[in-house]
Amino acid sequence: MQDSTTTGVGNLRIAILSGKGGTGKTIVSVNLSAVCDDSVYIDCDVEEPNGHIFLKPVISEESEIKVLMPFCNDDLCTGCRACVDFCNFNALAYVNNKIMVFEDICHSCGGCKLVCPENAISEKEKIIGKIKIGTSDNVTVITGIMNTGEESGVPIIQGLLNREFPAGTNVFIDCPPGSSCSVMESIKEADYCVLVTEPTILGLHDFKMVHELVELFNKPHGVVLNKCTASYNPSKQYCIEHDIRILAEIPYDNELGKLNSDGKIIVRESKKYRETFTELLGAVTKEVQ
Ligand code: SF4
Numbered sequence: 677m678q679d680s681t682t683t684g685v686g687n688l689r690i691a692i693l694s695g696k697g698g699t700g701k702t703i704v705s706v707n708l709s710a711v712c713d714d715s716v717y718i719d720c721d722v723e724e725p726n727g728h729i730f731l732k733p734v735i736s737e738e739s740e741i742k743v744l745m746p747f748c749n750d751d752l753c754t755g756c757r758a759c760v761d762f763c764n765f766n767a768l769a770y771v772n773n774k775i776m777v778f779e780d781i782c783h784s785c786g787g788c789k790l791v792c793p794e795n796a797i798s799e800k801e802k803i804i805g806k807i808k809i810g811t812s813d814n815v816t817v818i819t820g821i822m823n824t825g826e827e828s829g830v831p832i833i834q835g836l837l838n839r840e841f842p843a844g845t846n847v848f849i850d851c852p853p854g855s856s857c858s859v860m861e862s863i864k865e866a867d868y869c870v871l872v873t874e875p876t877i878l879g880l881h882d883f884k885m886v887h888e889l890v891e892l893f894n895k896p897h898g899v900v901l902n903k904c905t906a907s908y909n910p911s912k913q914y915c916i917e918h919d920i921r922i923l924a925e926i927p928y929d930n931e932l933g934k935l936n937s938d939g940k941i942i943v944r945e946s947k948k949y950r951e952t953f954t955e956l957l958g959a960v961t962k963e964v965q
């Protein structure tokens with residue numbers, strides 16, 4: 677069970693990424709948060725947030741995330757189609773003498789309103805998701821949830837990350853899987869990126885993509901090799917060949933698998949893994965300093 681020893685240097689923003697789902701990104705994120713003093717865990721995987729399943733926070737606050745959608749006044753519209761031509765996302769069409777807005781693919785850029793020569797376009801609010809804030813022992817848990825069918829989680833991720841945190845707090849950002857614009861938004865202000873990968877060819881393929889992304893953003897980074905066995909690990913080989921810092925190797929282990937499938941925070945249940953994640957946090961903070 678959990679002992680009282682926690683660690684962490686404070687004021688760091690650590691992003692945890694993986695090229696694909698199922699590599700153990702959330703396990704690493706929630707357990708790093710749980711092993712650290714005064715931490716904040718932010719679930720930016722807004723399409724499928726699942727950190728709360730493990731942390732089970734007591735929710736104290738909930739708010740909606742809204743974006744602005746264009747809305748056309750048909751009486752003012754002359755049908756010039758300047759707005760339709762402007763929209764890069766093909767979210768507007770002029771049909772039967774009326775402007776139609778396809779809200780699911782509109783990115784709320786506001787451009788159509790600006791280019792309309794008749795001031796026929798105004799904006800209305802649309803709720804695209806919500807943010808929940810709660811606590812789980814030493815961890816403040818902030819979760820973004822995008823409504824089904826929405827095109828982009830970026831406004832929700834901005835709502836999650838554009839906030840002040842108390843001095844001394846370490847922030848752990850559980851990024852969406854992959855290397856899309858949602859991931860870019862999640863790592864933008866991170867001090868350090870932890871890439872989580874597994875020892876498969878597919879795992880290596882997706883790991884390479886996310887590695888290219890953090891290189892592109894010029895973010896300091898290291899790797900957690902998860903589900904390690906005695907067999908050949910192509911991701912480890914890639915790290916060695918490209919001189920990428922290996923922060924930890926977590927074994928493919930029944931104890932860990934059982935705790936995880938039971939929805940437990942591993943470091944609160946297992947002394948062995950508490951040491952593993954404390955060492956991982958120490959390795960990350962040492963890298964950042
Ligand atoms: S707000 Fe931007 S994305 Fe949406 S319809 Fe207008 S131009 Fe297109």
Ligand code: SF4
Nearest residue numbers: 753754756757759792
């Ligand atoms: S730019 Fe304005 S006037 Fe022209 S089609 Fe669009 S809404 Fe109508």
